[in-house]
Amino acid sequence: MPVTTGPRGDEQVGTFCLVLHSHLPWLAHHGRWPVGEEWLYQSWAHSYLPVLGVVRRLAAEGRRDLLTLGVTPVLAAQLDDPHCLRGMHDWLGGWLLRAHGAAPRLPDLAAHEHRLAGAALAEFETRWRHGASPVLRELTDAGALELLGGPATHPFGPLLDDRVRAFALETGLADAGVRLGARPAGIWAPECGYAPGMEHGYAAAGVSRFLVDGPALRGDTGLGRTVGDSGVVCFGRDLDITYRVWSPRKGYPGGRDYRDFHTFDHPSGLKPARVTGRTVPPERKRPYDPALAAVAVERDAADFVTTVRDRLVALREQLGRPGLTVAAFDTELFGHWWHEGPAWLEAVLRALPDAGVRVTTLAAAVDAGLVGGPVELPASSWGSGKDWRVWAGAQVADLVELNAEVQRALLAAVDHTPPALVRDPLLDVLAEEALLALSSDWAFMVSKHSAADYARGRAQQHAGRVGELAGLLTADRRTAATRRVARWTDDSVFGHLDARRMTSPRAR
Structure with missing residues (x-):
């Protein structure tokens, strides 16, 4: 049964922007790909494949500007x-075999999983x-997606030295340009972290x-806003709309007929139960029924x-003109955490235009003039308290100081190194280790x-490498530095990272 919600016709009551952020914080393992690759493959199979499949199906129908994806x-x-590509192919084959192995005990669930795994493998x-x-490039070239960029390794920007922040952002944007053929003009700043003045670096x-998160705009999220005198536009996440889907306390995925994420059939690793009730223990949860879940999706x-x-x-009545609402989520909610999320997403994107709502991207919203007057943003994030406490609170004071030491060592080595016409591989290694040490994920996990x-160990390992290598470089012990780096068997995450972009002010 199709979803029907409002009048057809030319009437448009306003604009809806869906923004998804794809980020698995614990995966970059010592600069190589993760030991815990299961997390990557689960999200790849259950979120990235189906969510982009939704976009491709809708794009094939001629729909454009469907969502903004970071x-x-x-x-x-x-x-x-x-x-990772080889590992993912093996993982999908294993998923299919696990479904077959569960057939004697859980025939209905096994059949459901067989269909899902077979389709994912073919895709x-x-x-x-x-x-x-x-x-991604195919979908962006078709006009179905707007892709957002961001700084390399997901650092919490407000706590970075200006030069390091600029370098991290440049590295991330350059990476997107290499992969997709164009640098993104929009970003989802890590953790929506903001400090006054960052807009000028952007x-x-x-x-x-x-x-930014809605409270940074005091809930006034009905239009994009230019920040100060910069001309850079910020969009605020509408918490009333976003939290309808998922909040710290409630949301659709907690509905009784949806698949329960936390209950496993341990022999197969499959999830056989529906939520049933928030206080129902796993052994008493009812079997998952895709037909009931489909009704809940509608x-x-x-x-x-x-x-x-x-x-x-x-909003139209309040503003005297059509406005917009921005709902923003982690991509992994759709499919990984919430099994039915991609089906819900497709139903929503199909139904909104019939309800008189224009669906579009952040870029298209700017082009449509959905931007109000300038604002002065306060220091903010989308974390607990909407401030910086998660990444700069007392519980992570040691990591804050560690990050400051990393930045001092990095900049000292950069400033000590004479400008060069070619890349310096030792300086590049130093810069990448520093960026890995500065990831916001370590403080978040703590x-x-x-x-x-584990998080403290990872941060300290990368910081230790920075301190050691920076010391050798500033002492002009390049032969010893080369030997030291050779002992680190890690592959580079960003092969095109160029530390010369962080030249000293004197060199510039």
Whole structure:
């Protein structure tokens, strides 16, 4: 049964922008691809394949400007890496075999999984064997997607030295340019982290729009806003709309008929249960029923479309003109965490235009003039408290100081090295190790008590390498530095990283 939510015709009550952010923080393992590759392959199979499949189907119908998608540079590198591509193909084959093995005990679930795994394997073999970049480039060239960029290794920008911040952003944007043929003009700043003045660095890098969380605009998210005198536009995440889907406390994925993420059939690794109830223990959860879940998808898609329409009608009355609402999520919610998420997404994107809602991208929203007057943004993030406490609070004071030491050592080595016409491989290694040490993920994992010892160990390992290599370079011990780097068997995440972009002010 199709979702119907409002009148057809030319009436448009406003604009809806869906923004997805693809980022798996714990995967870059010592500069190589992860030991915990299962996380990558699960998200690849259950989120990236089906979500982009939704976009491709809708694009084939002539629909354009469907959503805005951010893919962090480290994840983009993994999705193109030959090792990961081989591993993903093996993982999909294993998924199919696990479904077959479960058939004697769980025949209905096994049949469902067989269909999903077979379709994913065919999709991967047909379209993804050369990586994600050709897939993304095809959809962007067709006008179906706007791709967002971001700084390499996902650092928390407000805590970076200006030069390091500019270098990280340039490295990330250059990476996107290599993979996709064009530098993104929009970014999803890591953790939506912002400090006053960062917009000028964005403008210098060619970034003309970025995302912030709604409270940074005091909830006034009905239009994009230019930041100060920069001309750079910020878009605010509409929490009322976004939290309808997923919030710290509730959202559609918690519905009783959806597949339960946390309950496993351990012999097969498949998930056999539906949510049933928030307080129901795993052993008492009811079996998963795809037909019941499909009904829930229709119901929740209709509810969301009605909510978006009502929001836009209210904004039009408030602003005296059509406005917009921006819903922003981690891509992995759709399919990985919420099994039915891609089906819900497709239903919503089909139904919104029939409800008088224009679906478009952030870039197209700017082109349509959905931008209001300038604002002065406060320091902010999308983390707990909407401030910086997750990445700069007392619980991570040691990592904050470690990051400061990393930046001091990096800049000292850069300033000590004479300008060169060709790349310096030792300086490039130093810069990449520094960027890995500065990832925002380590502080996040510590603050959220998620593998905190591992996160601290990773940060300290990369910081230790920076300190050692920077010391050798500033002492002009390049032979010893070369021997030291040779002992690190890690592959480079960004083969085109060029530390000369971080030249000293004297050299410039």
